[in-house]
Amino acid sequence: MISMKRILTLAIAGLLTACTSQISINDVLPQQELDRTIYLRGDFTLWDAEPQYQFAPVGPALYQAQVKFSTPGKVYEFKIADADFSEGYNCGYSDARPAGQKLTLGQPAIADCNTIYNYFSYTPAIKGTYIVSIDYSDYDKPKVTITKK
Numbered sequence: 001m002i003s004m005k006r007i008l009t010l011a012i013a014g015l016l017t018a019c020t021s022q023i024s025i026n027d028v029l030p031q032q033e034l035d036r037t038i039y040l041r042g043d044f045t046l047w048d049a050e051p052q053y054q055f056a057p058v059g060p061a062l063y064q065a066q067v068k069f070s071t072p073g074k075v076y077e078f079k080i081a082d083a084d085f086s087e088g089y090n091c092g093y094s095d096a097r098p099a100g101q102k103l104t105l106g107q108p109a110i111a112d113c114n115t116i117y118n119y120f121s122y123t124p125a126i127k128g129t130y131i132v133s134i135d136y137s138d139y140d141k142p143k144v145t146i147t148k149k
Contacts, residue, residue: 067129092112
């Protein structure tokens with residue numbers, strides 16, 4: 001006769017095996033790959049899509065571009081958009097954001113990727129290289145963050 005301990009041990013092992021075989025890392029970390037190239041476009045590029053401001057994937061659903069801000073105290077304006085400012089790929093600040101268009105260093109802001117005129121703005125305290133990130137973990141509410149490199 002099989003002991004109760006052995007039955008419980010087999011049951012727990014079976015449950016653990018079943019759980020680990022059905023969950024993958026992609027279930028935990030969403031993979032939102034863009035079907036086109038997006039750029040950091042702003043007054044510093046004359047709103048053109050320039051190769052040095054192309055976003056690169058750095059993780060699941062996370063893209064980054066670097067920009068050099070050389071004038072502390074100047075208000076820099078920009079959007080994240082594809083080459084044609086296409087609908088769904090023309091990201092500026094969301095009207096739902098109470099603070100408006102101004103980004104704060106290290107604090108994510110929800111973007112609206114169907115906006116025509118809503119651009120982000122950032123005023124650096126010091127000159128240097130900054131990283132602009134867009135996180136598509138929630139594709140309907142992507143988050144934009146600016147950090148100092």
